[in-house]
Amino acid sequence: MISTDLSTSKGGNLGQMMLKPIVVQVVFDKPLAQGFDYLWDAEKIGKLPEIGNLVEVPLARSKSVGLVIKVSDHSDFDIKKLKSVNYLAPLPALDPSMLRLINFASQYYVHSLGETILPTIPQMWKKSDEWGQILQKIEVAEKKKAKNKALVTEGLITKDRLNPNQKEALDALIANKEKAGGFRAILLQGQTGSGKTAVFLNWLADILEDESAQVLLLVPEINLTPQLERRVNAYFPEKKMVVLHSGISEKKRGIAWYEAMTGKAKIILGTRLAALTSLPYLSAIVVDEEHDASYKQQDGIRYSARDLAIWRAHDLGIPILLSSATPSLETWMAAQSGRYENIRLDQRAQGAALPKVHLINTRDPQNQYSPGDVGAPKQKSLITKTLALAITKNLEAKKQSLILINRRGFAPVLSCNACNWLSKCTQCSTYTVMHKAGSIGNKALLNCHHCGLVKSIPSFCPDCGNADLKTLGHGTQKLEDAIEEMWPNASVLRVDIDSSRKSKGAEALFQKIHEGHVDIIVGTQMIAKGHDYQNIGLVAVLDADSRLYSADFRAAERLFAQLVQVAGRAGRAGTDGEDGGAIYIETQYPESPVYQYLLHHDVDGFLAFTANEREEAKLPPCSYQALIHAEGKSLEKAIQFLNELKQFLRARGVITKELKIYDPVPKPIMRVAGSERAQLVIESMNRKTLQEALEVIDQHLRHNSQGRISKTSRVRWLIERDPIAI
Ligand SMILES: Nc1ncnc2c1ncn2[C@@H]1O[C@H](COP(=O)(O)OP(=O)(O)OP(=O)(O)O)[C@@H](O)[C@H]1O
Numbered sequence: 251m252i253s254t255d256l257s258t259s260k261g262g263n264l265g266q267m268m269l270k271p272i273v274v275q276v277v278f279d280k281p282l283a284q285g286f287d288y289l290w291d292a293e294k295i296g297k298l299p300e301i302g303n304l305v306e307v308p309l310a311r312s313k314s315v316g317l318v319i320k321v322s323d324h325s326d327f328d329i330k331k332l333k334s335v336n337y338l339a340p341l342p343a344l345d346p347s348m349l350r351l352i353n354f355a356s357q358y359y360v361h362s363l364g365e366t367i368l369p370t371i372p373q374m375w376k377k378s379d380e381w382g383q384i385l386q387k388i389e390v391a392e393k394k395k396a397k398n399k400a401l402v403t404e405g406l407i408t409k410d411r412l413n414p415n416q417k418e419a420l421d422a423l424i425a426n427k428e429k430a431g432g433f434r435a436i437l438l439q440g441q442t443g444s445g446k447t448a449v450f451l452n453w454l455a456d457i458l459e460d461e462s463a464q465v466l467l468l469v470p471e472i473n474l475t476p477q478l479e480r481r482v483n484a485y486f487p488e489k490k491m492v493v494l495h496s497g498i499s500e501k502k503r504g505i506a507w508y509e510a511m512t513g514k515a516k517i518i519l520g521t522r523l524a525a526l527t528s529l530p531y532l533s534a535i536v537v538d539e540e541h542d543a544s545y546k547q548q549d550g551i552r553y554s555a556r557d558l559a560i561w562r563a564h565d566l567g568i569p570i571l572l573s574s575a576t577p578s579l580e581t582w583m584a585a586q587s588g589r590y591e592n593i594r595l596d597q598r599a600q601g602a603a604l605p606k607v608h609l610i611n612t613r614d615p616q617n618q619y620s621p622g623d624v625g626a627p628k629q630k631s632l633i634t635k636t637l638a639l640a641i642t643k644n645l646e647a648k649k650q651s652l653i654l655i656n657r658r659g660f661a662p663v664l665s666c667n668a669c670n671w672l673s674k675c676t677q678c679s680t681y682t683v684m685h686k687a688g689s690i691g692n693k694a695l696l697n698c699h700h701c702g703l704v705k706s707i708p709s710f711c712p713d714c715g716n717a718d719l720k721t722l723g724h725g726t727q728k729l730e731d732a733i734e735e736m737w738p739n740a741s742v743l744r745v746d747i748d749s750s751r752k753s754k755g756a757e758a759l760f761q762k763i764h765e766g767h768v769d770i771i772v773g774t775q776m777i778a779k780g781h782d783y784q785n786i787g788l789v790a791v792l793d794a795d796s797r798l799y800s801a802d803f804r805a806a807e808r809l810f811a812q813l814v815q816v817a818g819r820a821g822r823a824g825t826d827g828e829d830g831g832a833i834y835i836e837t838q839y840p841e842s843p844v845y846q847y848l849l850h851h852d853v854d855g856f857l858a859f860t861a862n863e864r865e866e867a868k869l870p871p872c873s874y875q876a877l878i879h880a881e882g883k884s885l886e887k888a889i890q891f892l893n894e895l896k897q898f899l900r901a902r903g904v905i906t907k908e909l910k911i912y913d914p915v916p917k918p919i920m921r922v923a924g925s926e927r928a929q930l931v932i933e934s935m936n937r938k939t940l941q942e943a944l945e946v947i948d949q950h951l952r953h954n955s956q957g958r959i960s961k962t963s964r965v966r967w968l969i970e971r972d973p974i975a976i
């Protein structure tokens with residue numbers, strides 16, 4: 251807990267305070283249950299300490315930057331032996347509401363306070379040797395930036411240009427303000443391209459009329475920030491906006507964070523990491539594409555930025571708007587039950603129809619090429635005849651086609667025709683993926699997407715010496731080749747991490763698409779989300795089935811959302827009644843519920859169906875889960891570690907009717923980079939029961955570990971709350 255024993259942590263009487271020692275407790279980015287105490291020499295530092303100050307202190311034989319979480323006049327340790335704080339960062343203390351947030355996050359996600367907050371502070375502020383000149387440097391950079399600000403009007407749709415649906419939504423948002431006051435959670439649910447962005451930007455305009463107000467606008471991916479950034483700039487040319495995500499330079503991020511936490515920046519646009527920024531005048535939050543899995547941090551403290559944002563809004567008594575065409579089941583159920591307001595936009599902004607859905611049954615010979623067909627590809631291709639004809643028609647109509655395949659590289663595995671050798675990764679329980687020359691290195695290579703291992707392609711089978719090696723399966727590069735061969739006159743662009751690394755980032759690739767220089771786009775999920783394309787007539791999904799059946803109970807929910815989202819990239823600019831483009835899905839299982847609900851654009855139907863399933867199976871969001879991850883030299887050790895934990899919990903009486911603990915199992919990808927991994931699922935219908943169990947587990951494991959590595963078995967462990975993949 252963050253606390254202070256002084257009547258006030260701020261502005262106390264310096265003279266009076268000097269009579270007693272001043273002790274501060276400081277936390278670091280380490281899995282320590284507690285912080286360390288230091289003496290505060292107010293005369294030397296020139297200020298009294300405040301909770302939320304960033305300081306440099308001696309730690310072990312070195313020095314470290316940490317956060318003050320307690321100010322007091324005594325210590326449980328011998329005061330004479332305490333070391334002193336070296337320096338205070340030239341920053342205001344973090345806002346008290348921010349401290350409440352990290353306090354909550356630290357308890358909820360069972361991580362130390364230091365581990366929760368310090369990773370969110372930009373490196374620039376953790377290098378104390380730069381503190382001396384940091385503010386001058388920022389001033390210079392700010393002046394330079396202010397000069398370069400160009401006026402843009404992209405995507406600006408003012409209040410009076412909103413269509414009647416949007417107006418109604420905006421009116422509801424603004425009118426309910428008086429009614430609800432304080433905290434409100436609102437789901438803005440609307441078809442893809444229905445103009446949700448325009449609605450929430452106009453809503454923020456209302457909030458930003460208060461000069462000091464700050465608003466936080468969260469987006470799931472870096473790739474989505476440039477387009478939204480331009481739109482926000484168009485709406486609020488006078489307001490200072492900062493962008494916070496991991497893709498900007500450390501210096502830029504350091505300055506942006508400073509402007510946000512000092513209240514100078516009024517609009518904070520960022521990815522999940524921005525959700526943990528101190529914002530003293532925070533007045534409203536928007537979570538765009540709230541269903542997106544990217545809001546969940548996947549290493550260290552595995553928090554959900556969306557969930558923390560909701561907690562924060564509640565704590566501050568401010569509104570939070572969750573926007574999506576495909577809400578997560580959690581959010582949708584909360585809106586259905588009336589816990590959240592539900593505001594809907596059920597028509598596309600300019601009146602275009604929704605894209606027509608075509609399910610191509612790949613088992614039906616009519617959809618496939620027969621030998622001798624005109625235009626049949628030379629190599630076996632993923633593109634069916636039915637899809638090829640549709641693409642040709644779309645090209646003729648001068649529209650762009652978007653083809654999604656969720657696998658980068660040329661082919662997911664290389665194999666030997668004679669002995670069935672497969673290109674396994676030596677460090678992981680996966681295969682190395684074949685990449686074409688020019689994608690990772692100059693030569694064609696084998697690359698493991700889990701550990702990064704890179705190997706040259708053998709000329710002969712390493713097992714039997716046979717020279718006849720062939721690729722199995724398809725990745726974006728193979729598909730790109732096939733398309734170039736089938737439509738030699740079309741300009742084809744591949745969009746995946748590899749191609750964006752080679753160009754000037756993904757933004758340059760998206761720019762090419764927007765400028766209309768591309769006819770066919772082949773890409774991974776990177777192309778599926780939130781982009782506002784203007785001329786896509788056709789979307790095709792080639793490997794949807796691979797995600798249809800999975801051990802993970804959320805697989806169908808994720809696939810459905812992705813299909814609706816990618817379909818929604820088509821036909822966006824169409825006006826009244828105009829055709830809204832089409833989506834073609836190649837599948838062997840056209841009858842499966844995911845596809846059937848999609849066929850009718852029935853998002854609510856699909857969610858109701860899924861909610862039913864989860865209720866029957868008592869799975870989240872109808873129950874709560876946590877995972878204990880374990881990884882070690884061998885799978886046996888990891889499993890044994892988890893089994894011992896389970897036995898301990900049983901002996902302690904933690905396992906009750908209220909709390910279910912499954913048996914430890916290997917992870918879906920069991921071995922990564924030489925470590926073998928297992929997991930234990932813990933489940934309860936009751937959040938509090940789960941919380942208490944996790945605290946017992948954390949205490950027990952910590953007691954027997956150094957950091958998060960077990961002293962006896964050397965197994966590394968981690969607790970994850972609300973996992974999104976099992
Ligand atoms: N009132 C309007 N008049 C004309 N065009 C509009 C209007 N509102 C939105 N648009 C345009 O319609 C397109 C879709 O709008 P927007 O991006 O706001 O939709 P969205 O619902 O946020 O989309 P998605 O969820 O699919 O990302 C944009 O190009 C936008 O400029």
Ligand SMILES: [Zn+2]
Binds near residue numbers: 677678699703922923
């Ligand atoms: Zn590997």
